[in-house]
Amino acid sequence: MSIWLCKKNSVDDEECNFDTEKIDIDDEVFIYHDDEIEGGFKVFKKLIITSDSSYKTITLDKPIKIDIPYSIFYKTKIDGNAVLLSSDEALFVLGENFAIEKEKKELKELFADYIKNSHLSENSKKITTRINYLEKIVPELIDSTNPESIFSITDIDKLYEIKRRLSSGGDLSEVNNSPKFAGQILQTMKMYLEFIEELQKEDKPKTLEQSTDNVFKTFLNKIEYNKEVKVNNFKNIEFIIGQPNTGKSYNFEESQIFDIKQKEHYKYLKIPVSGGIGNEYKGLQNTDLAITYDPIKKEVKFGEFLQVLMSAIVNPKVPHVIFLDDFHNQDISSLLSEYTPLFKSQQMRDIDEVDESHIIFTVTEYTNSDDFIKAWNEFIERHCKSIPVVPITNRISGESLKLVFPSNFYLLGAANFNENTLNIFADWEDRARITYKDPIETFTLENDESGFVECCKELNTNLRDILEKNKIYDYEKYCFGMWKIVEADGRVINNPLKQKETVRFLFGMIKNALRFNNKNSSINSIGWELFINMQSNDWFKANIKTIDGILDNIDYKILHEYNIYEDEI
Incomplete structure (x- = not known):
C-alpha cells in the first residue's frame, strides 16, 4: 500500500491525476485543500484505489490539519496533481494518522506470518483469503455504511464483541448458505483474537504515542538577565517593506541590535526566507510554529519560533528577537494565522518575576511531551493570571498549549513589495508597525x-x-x-x-x-x-x-x- 497526496480546490471534486505506472490497488490518496479560516492545509477525505479505474471515497469525520514542506507542496500546487509520498514524507505530512495506517499494515503482515506458522494444514491456511475477511468482508458485514478494517481496531473488548456478533449468526445470515465460508470467517476472527492477545503480552506493536513519547527533554532554560542588554527603537512587532537592496534588513541584524559578546543575555533567531525550488526547507515552515512529530529523529518537536516565544515567557526580562528576512517569498500572513489572535497589541503584557523553583525550570526530562505541556500550562496559569491567554493547537495529542504575548518578545521582518506583503498589510496593520523604506x-x-x-x-x-x-x-x-x-x-x-x-x-x-x-x-x-x-x-x-x-x-x-x-x- 502506498500513500499519495493530492490538492483539490473544490471539496466536492475528487478527480486526481496519477502516475498510472505507480498507482496500485489498496493505495490511499489523501485529498487536501487550503484552510482559508485558520491558514495552512487540511485533509478532508481519502480515496482507496479498488481497481485500475475506480476508487472508494472516505470522508473524514474530522479534517486533519497537516504540514507540507515546500518540496512536496510545489508538486501538488496544481489542482488534481497526485504525488506519491515516501514513508518518511507520509509520516511528516500526516503524522499520527499515517502511523495508524502503517501500524495497520504491520499488523496485517504479522498476522500473515502468524497464520503461516500456525497448526493449520497448507491447504487450510489461505492467508490472502483470511486477510481479506478481516480487511473487507467482516467490516462490510458489521457496518456496511462505514466499514472499519479489523486491523485498525486495537481494543480487545471491541474485537470480542465483533466475534460474539458473528457467532450469533445475524451478521452472517447472508453467507449462511455456505457454512464453510461462515466457519472460515469465525475461525479467522478467533485466530486474530489469539494473535492480538499474544502481541499484547509481548507489548507490541507499539503505538505512535508509546514509540515517540518515551522521554521528552525540555528546551527551556533560565537566561541570566543583564539590564544593559535591551532592544532599542523597535516596536514589538515591526515590518519594513521596500524595494530590493534598500538596506531594509540592516538594522534588524543581530550585530545591529545587540552586542554579540553578550550572547548569554539574550536570544536571537534569524529565519532567512529564501523560497523556491532548491531551497525547500528554508524560510518559515509550519513545523517552526507548531508541535510536530519528526519522523527522522522519531520524536515530538517544538518548532524554533515556538521555542523562542516560550523562552521569552519564562525569561520575562530577557529580550527575545525573531527576524524574518525576505519574508515576501512566503505567505507569512497565512503561516502565522494561528498566532494572529495572540499578537494583538492590547494583549501584550509585562510578566512579573517568575518562580525559579517551578517544575518548568527544575525538571529537564519528562515522561512524554504531554507531561511537559501540562507543566507548561500550569506555569502559565500560575504566573499569567491577569494576562490574556491564547491556546494553540497541539496536533500530536490534542492537549492545547497556552501562550501569552510577553513584552520582551520581538517579531521583526523585512520584505520586498509583492502579493504576500500586501496580505501583511491587511492582517497585521493593527498589530505591527509597518513602514516603507524610502529608497531615495x-x-x-x-x-x-x-x-x-x-x-x-x-x-x-x-x-x-x-x-x-x-x-x-x-x-x-x-x-x-x-x-x-x-x-x-x-x-x-x-x-x-x-x-x-x-x-x-x-x-x-x-x-x-x-x-x-x-x-x-x-x-x-x-x-x-x-x-x-x-x-x-x-x-x-x-x-x-x-x-x-x-x-x-x-x-x-x-x-x-x-x-x-x-x-x-
Whole structure:
C-alpha cells in the first residue's frame, strides 16, 4: 500500500491525476485543500484505489490539519496533481494518522506470518483469503455504511464483541448458505483474537504515542538577565517593506541590535526566507510554529519560533528577537494565522518575576511531551493570571498549549513589495508597525567624484516626480536604493563599464516594478520621460545617452536598448 497526496480546490471534486505506472490497488490518496479560516492545509477525505479505474471515497469525520514542506507542496500546487509520498514524507505530512495506517499494515503482515506458522494444514491456511475477511468482508458485514478494517481496531473488548456478533449468526445470515465460508470467517476472527492477545503480552506493536513519547527533554532554560542588554527603537512587532537592496534588513541584524559578546543575555533567531525550488526547507515552515512529530529523529518537536516565544515567557526580562528576512517569498500572513489572535497589541503584557523553583525550570526530562505541556500550562496559569491567554493547537495529542504575548518578545521582518506583503498589510496593520523604506533616502553623495551616484539618485527623484504626475503616489514600490549600485564589499561601483550596465539594469528594474503593479501601459511613456528629464545630468549624457527629443515623440529603439520598453498591443 502506498500513500499519495493530492490538492483539490473544490471539496466536492475528487478527480486526481496519477502516475498510472505507480498507482496500485489498496493505495490511499489523501485529498487536501487550503484552510482559508485558520491558514495552512487540511485533509478532508481519502480515496482507496479498488481497481485500475475506480476508487472508494472516505470522508473524514474530522479534517486533519497537516504540514507540507515546500518540496512536496510545489508538486501538488496544481489542482488534481497526485504525488506519491515516501514513508518518511507520509509520516511528516500526516503524522499520527499515517502511523495508524502503517501500524495497520504491520499488523496485517504479522498476522500473515502468524497464520503461516500456525497448526493449520497448507491447504487450510489461505492467508490472502483470511486477510481479506478481516480487511473487507467482516467490516462490510458489521457496518456496511462505514466499514472499519479489523486491523485498525486495537481494543480487545471491541474485537470480542465483533466475534460474539458473528457467532450469533445475524451478521452472517447472508453467507449462511455456505457454512464453510461462515466457519472460515469465525475461525479467522478467533485466530486474530489469539494473535492480538499474544502481541499484547509481548507489548507490541507499539503505538505512535508509546514509540515517540518515551522521554521528552525540555528546551527551556533560565537566561541570566543583564539590564544593559535591551532592544532599542523597535516596536514589538515591526515590518519594513521596500524595494530590493534598500538596506531594509540592516538594522534588524543581530550585530545591529545587540552586542554579540553578550550572547548569554539574550536570544536571537534569524529565519532567512529564501523560497523556491532548491531551497525547500528554508524560510518559515509550519513545523517552526507548531508541535510536530519528526519522523527522522522519531520524536515530538517544538518548532524554533515556538521555542523562542516560550523562552521569552519564562525569561520575562530577557529580550527575545525573531527576524524574518525576505519574508515576501512566503505567505507569512497565512503561516502565522494561528498566532494572529495572540499578537494583538492590547494583549501584550509585562510578566512579573517568575518562580525559579517551578517544575518548568527544575525538571529537564519528562515522561512524554504531554507531561511537559501540562507543566507548561500550569506555569502559565500560575504566573499569567491577569494576562490574556491564547491556546494553540497541539496536533500530536490534542492537549492545547497556552501562550501569552510577553513584552520582551520581538517579531521583526523585512520584505520586498509583492502579493504576500500586501496580505501583511491587511492582517497585521493593527498589530505591527509597518513602514516603507524610502529608497531615495538611502543615497549618500560622499566621495562621488565621477557623479555616478548623483546620477542614480537623480534618476530616482525624476521617477518619483513622474509617477506623482501620473497620480501614482506609492513611489517606494518603483524606486531603487543605493544598495543596487555598490559592490559586495559595500563600495560604490567605480568601473565605468559596470556603471553603464548598472544604469541599464536599473531601467529594467523600473519596468518590472511597473509591470508587477499593473502599469504596463505606462512603461514606454514613463521611460521616455525619464530619458528627457535626465538630460539635465552631465554624467547621464556623457555615459548613457544624449538625446534631442521631445516628450510626445518617443524613440522606442532607445527604450528597447535600455530595457524599459513594452510592446503596445
